[in-house]
Each structure stands twice: as C-alpha cells, then as structure tokens.
Amino acid sequence: MISNERPSPYGRRPYQSQGYGASKYSQQPRPPIQEDTLKSAELQVERKNFVFALKENPRGRFLRITEDVGGRRDTIIIPSTGLSDFKRVIDEMVRASDEIPEKHPNPEA
Secondary structure, X not given: OOHHHOOXXXXXXXXXXXXXXXXXXXOOOOOOOOOEEEEEEEEEEOOEEEEEEEEXXXXXXXXXXXXXXXXXXXXXXXXXXXXHHHHHHHXXXXXXXXXXXXXXXXXXX
C-alpha cells in the first residue's frame, strides 16, 4: 500500500469524490441559484473583453469578473467583503506599473 492509498485520520476530503479524470457529468448537477445583477460594465483591452457584474444571491453580494478572449471565458468571483482589499491591491499594481520602467518596451506604441 502506498501512502496516498491509506485512509486519512481526518476523514475524506471533499475533492476526492471528483478524482482525477472523473467526468464532470458523473456528479449530480447543482440546482441554479437565483442571482440578481445590481450593476454591470464592460471593458475592452486589446483583444480581451472584460465583463464586471456586481451581483447578489442568498449568500450575499459579489463581483464577478469574466474575461472573454476569442470565445474562451475565465471568471473570478470576489465576495463583497473583499472588494476594498481587491481595489487596494489593484491600485498598488497600477502605481507600480506607472513607476517601474518596462524591460521590453512595446515596439507598437
């Protein structure tokens, strides 16, 4: 028996039911949760389209940021309790980007 085949003294971990290679269709689908959109905005940066949606559901408010590049979508969700910290970090990154010289300047600019 190898170490990762031994039962854990802490019980079963939630991700073990999915397992590597497990089909997402083998699990019971979750029922949809009603979400209300409070505000939304779109932003295009080069080839990327970003959609910002402030939403609310029974669990609370959150910001959903979706990036769409050529039909491929990636999404992150930030609970409203973390929006101030998220904004602070973004502001720091903008300042750093403005202050630190580029190593490889964009030749198209």
